[in-house]
Amino acid sequence: MDMDIQPPRRTFIRQMAASGALLGVAGLSGCTASGVAEEVAPGFRHGVASGDPLADRVILWTRVTPAHDGEGDVAVRWQLATDAAMRQVIAHGSVVTSAQRDYTVKVDAAGLLPGHVYYYQFAVDGGDKSVVGRTKTLARGDAKQVRLAVFSCSNYPAGYFNVYADAARQDNIDAALHIGDYIYEYESTGYACGQAEALGRVSEPRDVLLRLEDYRRRYAQYRADPDLQAVHAAMPFIAVWDDHEFADDTWRDGSVDHKTSQYGPFELRKHAALTAYHEWMPIRVPDASAPDKIYRSFDFGGIVSLHMLDTRLIGRDQQLMLSSYYDEHRRFDVEKYKHDVCSPRRQMMGHEQMAWLEEQVSRSTARWQMLGQQVLMARMEYPTAVVMGECSPTNYCALKKRAEADPSCVNEKEQRWLSAQTLPCYLDSWDGYQADREQVFAMMRKHRKNLVVLAGDTHNAWASDLRDAEGRQAGVEFATASVSSPGMEGGYPGRDPDDVAAMMVDLIEPLYYAQTSKRGYMIVTASHEQVRCDWRFVDTVFQHEFTAATERSLRVLPGPGNRRIEECYG
Template structure:
């Protein structure tokens, strides 16, 4: 596939430009299960007064946020009772109370249930207007002597794109300490927008049908998503730790705008951002670190002495506007490579902002956990293409084949091909950390300076990746595990006539730090951390277009601690 240099590289452009495969390892029978997506188990059916289920989130060692929404029988204030118990029958109640909700907060309820014990499973339930909610299950953060931590990692759940079978599979896992949703929990498009081709047949047409702009719009979209039984089931089964990406607001959001937001047509972006932010805090089980600054959601969670999890906002609070590759061509279609490289590396360009960067360094420096884990939205790994490919001189397929031929027989390439092979690589997905390289180097130097073992978790691209993280000097500083989407389409449509195994081999050849890629399936990650290693299992479903599906663990990789390790390697049997 040839890359057109004038095309501004947004996320879906990036998806079209890259490809990957399922077949780097075979799927074992032990990792396969057949399921039906109906939201079974915890939270499978709710009373009329609680049509959006229950959820928990932001667990600490002694507390957790409990969430629900009341469907009112009539307008007005509603008293809601809550209970926490140590048993699933709600007989051994250890905490309870009452709160009031109203239309002012869209009848949502959030309770910070305190006085709990570390590393314990608890059950909770709400009651209002004669109805009781389903019973949810949650757990507090691991104790100091915990031996391992298991996290489920999700991204990019697009309601009209398909059923939430990924959530259904995760809800059946009974040993997850917490779920991380690292962005694009909802999508803001109109009903005829992105990935809606099958929505009518699936009964999943977006509501409201218009583009989300007002608070009421965002509230209705969250309500539609939270009516899904599989999403309700996974929320009822485990606590969530969340951050937003762009589609909770608008496509390719940055600090003061979005690529899709036209002020003349839609009004000030600040008003839209405030509406989206308000609905997010109403509908998500998140604890606000600072009530006076609800846009500051970066925060840390310590899982015993194993993991310090730092949830970052790479989208809203500090990000400068994305660069555009097309801006670096002059009137004669000559590309200014030097200026381009200077700009993507400029120390003036910020991804997370100075305040958040200083906060992160403080958290990292004080942490004594074996692993520093960054839960954030966009790819941190270098996903740079050969300049000859970016400039359209040679397509990806031919370049990869040329590289293999040259390795086998250097005499078979001509002078022009030698120039291609020896040329620089260029970033082309400028919405990721590749477009904010000074901030990335600062994070890498932070981890090196404090001698930390770093694992980065990412989403955003709808595809699964594993990459080694190296600084500008080529020094190994950590690894990145990136999850596929819950339902948003990936790059499988970019190469419909090619074997995905061949495409995967091509991508690994093209992108030097890339170790693994899988783009033809929807799925999530299960990340298991211990003092000895962090292991990532990529779990996929075979369809999002039917309720009946098969789930498989497709690939497992790990990283070991210590300065001589901190790189991706195969898991041992």
């Protein structure tokens, strides 16, 4: 196990801190709860960011903090240099922002060299300058490896962003992937807010997010966080949304939490959330006429073709509900349930996105096809007796062990439990859209590709083999824990978290590894020889002082005889 105790910042972070470029908490002291300073000179209180790197360009982002509400146009200058001191400037320009785009700034800086590190900075008239950010373009065919930091589920009131702080200190990260729930939309008394007041992290605005100004204020609050600013300043981000950038369990035309009678048309709320996301995230819009279409691909030097998918908004049909398959006598219709979750009419991605993905995969010559997407693709099916509440997970695992040791001690009812089929029960994931999942697996098999899926959403860490409906190995899935949202530990109070994780591995057949109680992220390192995933966790999100450790490392090898999870040695 590799452990650091508050490791020192690496060269760039150290240089910037020494020069005062990283403002930290002190630089935010003039902010209101929304992150906008009152009666101060224009500045850059939400840091800088870069994103969507290509071999010859990258998006540069910042936000100007206006001196007054309703201030008019603001001219912002930008520079791009090859050195952190900003002496070797190779590109520069000017852009105008205003309240119409919440004073955010995006520049698509082009004409760059592949696989190069660059530094960038913004300034406004009067001398105010932003911090200096570091970014990197994608390599072409001469790359030896690709290193990605993978994040999900960063809930501001649930704890400090120590995960981001640790990631900002890592060396040689080519890009960060944020695969959803960058913000949460709940009211200040909503989900995971139990310690928010004590931590000084009460959500703003206080009410649930509905209007454009609501989403803007929530992004401003998050982006005022110094740890989030540090990781954005250290590496380019490639991001997609999940549900909480909109509303809980969002699908194409609604959300489980959105009540039209109370909140108005969902389409208006979706448009507000979309607008704020594109303003505040360093994302390049593939089609300006369709801002909801954010699926896109990135090629890392012949090693990885990364396809960022939208499994949430653009094509998803409404989620099925397990409860709707009980009749008036509380009998569960297993056959109808299985038929519906496997129905080819149910879509997760939509036909257009699926066709786009196949085109990308078929054209790619990279060693690995990597899907950056939101929810678990692996089969997370439970024994029927557990799903139906006839047997607890703990007792079922004990029954399995007892039956393996002495089959004669199992009674008839227990034997039925053991021999019954498994059932999916987390229907917001790919388990609820199995025809689309089979189509993705068939696509990879048809084109003879090595598949690695990256997932988030559940707040827990997982590693699973991906198998199709006939049991054929299709690839692997690495799923990250959350940045701050609580995991399964709350469901098993007083129980050893390692026992809970072991129980999950015992219950779910394709599951290889689980960590169900810690906050963290993944570092995924890809080469022509393997893809390795290191799960890195912090020991607390309730104090600024923390330790971080790489707790588990697994890998997958390419080729039809491999493409399954195995241990890392050395």
